[in-house]
Each structure stands twice: as structure tokens, then as C-alpha cells.
Amino acid sequence: MNKLISAVITTGAIVATNVYAQSMNKGMDMGGIIMDVPAQVSGANTLTDGEVKAVSKPNKTITLKHGAIKSATVQMPPMTMTFPVRDSSLIESVKQGDKVKFNVELVQGTPTVTALNAPK
């Protein structure tokens, strides 16, 4: 009887330790990524100028004529292209012809608009 209780307690402790170790590893991975690119992550200077060419709320995309992009995860020369947006609220109040400042980052391997400042 005592042996059985002891085994249950020991197993529970091992599971808890593994979960704790996994969450620690995730935290350390994220810290490593941030440490590799401190300037790009923290600064507003990653914003790129763009002009809105089209907006599709159903598709959650925006077509932008954009300047050179140098974000933490995306670099590309000026061009006109369509991006998915991370959150549909980003394109709620913009329309064709608006001048905007925006940020693009890789989300699941796809350059995605993660921030967008609409004109006042």
C-alpha cells in the first residue's frame, strides 16, 4: 500500500518536472530570438512607408506600393504587392490611396503585415 502511493507520487513529480522543463525551454528560445535582433524588434524605425492600392477585408489582405522593407524577419526592395494581415482590425479603417506606415514580419513563413498606422 505504501509502495503504491509512493509510486504515484513519484510519477506525478516527474510529469510536473517535464512540463516545467518544456516551458523553460520555450522561454529561453524566445529570449534567444529577441537577443539576436534587439534593434529591429524594439524600434519604430522598422516601419515602412506604403501607399494602399487595394484592401480585401474578406481575404484579410492589403495591396501596398511599398518602400524598401528592412524588418526583423523580412527584407525586400520597393515594389507593389499583396500581403496578408495578421489581424483584420489592421485594415478596418484604411482605403485605396491612403499613405500608411506599416511593419511586415514572417508569420508561418509568409511576409505578413503585423502593424499598420493609418493616416489621421
Ligand SMILES: [Cu+2]
Ligand atoms: Cu514586396
